[in-house]
Amino acid sequence: MVDLKLSLHGVHHHYLERETRLDILVDVNLEIAAGEIVALVAPSGAGKSTLLHVCGLLERPAQGDVNICSTSAHTLNDRSRTLLRRQNVGYIYQFHHLLPEFSADENIMIPQLIAGVDKDVAKKRAQDLLTHMGLVERGDHRPAQLSGGEQQRVAIARAMANNPGLILADEPTGNLDPDTSGIVFDLLANSIKDHAAAGLIATHNHDIARRADRIVTLEGGAVVPTTL
Template sequence: MTADREVEAPSAVRAAGLVRTFPSPDGGLLPVLKGIDLTVDPGDALAIVGPSGSGKSTLLHLLGALDRPTAGDVWLGGERVSELGGERLAELRNRFVGFVFQFHHLLRDFTALENVMLPRLIAGASREEALDRAAELLAQVGLAERASHRPRRLSGGEQQRVAVARALANAPPLVLADEPSGNLDAEATLRLHDLLFELVDGHGAALVVVTHSRELAGRASRVLRIESGALVTAPVNRRAT
């Protein structure tokens, strides 16, 4: 009798041969990413660094299926993104990926609690379940007392903490963060970095963060730098810019 083989869990996200070009002013094509290969496993914390305009955010959008590559493929949890229709892709993205942007993109007419509830409601949860989950996450990020406040009544750091809670609403296996502390002061930045790693570690998710922050990159288990459209290993103790 043949011994049972242990089935290897899929990567949180995998990219193969990613190319992304954009139209240039002269009518040609501007190559931004040139054949990116990348694997991020559950529990990984990866920082991607590089100068402004090097393609860091472009890569993050491709990994999160917010954009389509010119060539190459992305797999989210073992599912090949290019094979998915619009409805299935939106479902996978909402369930599998949590996004934290530099500009938090909270819905200004919704309270903090309602903003965090939204991904759960979209995923089909009951209002009661979504409310309980949102309240739990807001408590974890230290904003239980601010749950009924709309974004305009929250500080920049508080708004970004709401955005982190929203990103974790569906307990996604993958969290993508694009300059999450880029508009915060030093104290709020430190608190947010602590929070991001604590929550991701506590939820067992993989983290990919695009950053100019040396401090944030230094806390990642792996640092890659975009150079000339390709990824290269970057020392953790070097400046991220």
Template sequence: MSNSILQLKDIHRHFFQGGEDLHILKGVNLEVRASETVSLVGASGAGKSTLLHITGLLEKADKGDVIIDGVSCNGLSDIRRTRIRRNDIGFVYQFHHLLPEFTALENVVMPQMIAGVGRKKSRERAEELLGKMGLSERLTHRPSQLSGGEQQRVAIARALANRPRLLLADEPTGNLDEATGTEVLRILLDLAREEGTAALLATHNNEFAKKTGRCVILKDGTLHDS
């Protein structure tokens, strides 16, 4: 479909561990459209992070294809995969991974400048996103001067800075208390919809999963509708 941003087709992944062949993903199929938010739930060890790594082109599947905004990534060179990760995919992790020596503003400006955006436009975009996050008064603060919820909001702004077509989040509220996590999730989902970004979020929190537009469950190596 024309507004399909992500397609996972027959994704397989296995690992050898302790003399065993562990088949973690056994033919995963998924489609996520522009502005759609999908939660990925499953038991610990089910393979949620592995699936996100493959979707984000950080890891290669043993079989199957990842199609991002119409581009088949299966046979791409490492350089092309890196370019897609940089320009078309935004990542949010459980831990914010902000650069401690830089301010909130600089943390959101930097990925834009790496992508070739000029300093003025990068700053304007960073200020816009951080403003939507309620952080206009915290632009010059370094991560150590921000609360956990504020740091994660900066991380979300950084992930959206280059207007990615796809946002991937791995337990984005897992390191926050429930009230803060609820607020951070609301902001993340609202911004993804506003930006027209397809979003896939791995979470162990069933209440948070209900707040997304759709929920899929990873069980026994395949995806099932909630």
């Protein structure tokens, strides 16, 4: 039986701009299994970020169901959605969003401490993740002391801190040079597969997208398979 980490069925989402309804997502159906990486490639304004927000329970769709790690979010209240997101979803953005006053270690520890993990256990997990990212010697450095690629690797480690079943990444290599982009993506992909998570990665970089297991795009608000 396939271990689905993300399932979207009949998802619709729209915004109201004055009296005009803007349909962003239209009858979206998408399934991503454990260990699978899906690249989302679409023009700016097509709804990529909206889709990621819906997948990550940051926005509630107007219609349809979002199922994460075998839990349907359709009938959950806001608190339950927050808990489901905290326990099962990791986010990576184009801008790393690391907390500048904390070290790399501490940035990775914080989501664990919020989840109730013991401080010593959280510290060990942070160091293990930084080792995996090739940054263990940079654990006591603050974000401003790290290069762009190092900052993004710390952001990946932070997203993996609570061992989520689903990783959502919005242009995670968008600010990096081509060589660094490839390194960062490979580390992200390896982390997703090593933890049997699922990954949905929005990117404009076709070379990066081709490294995913499959590629989808948004056409008329619907998710459809595509090739590059």
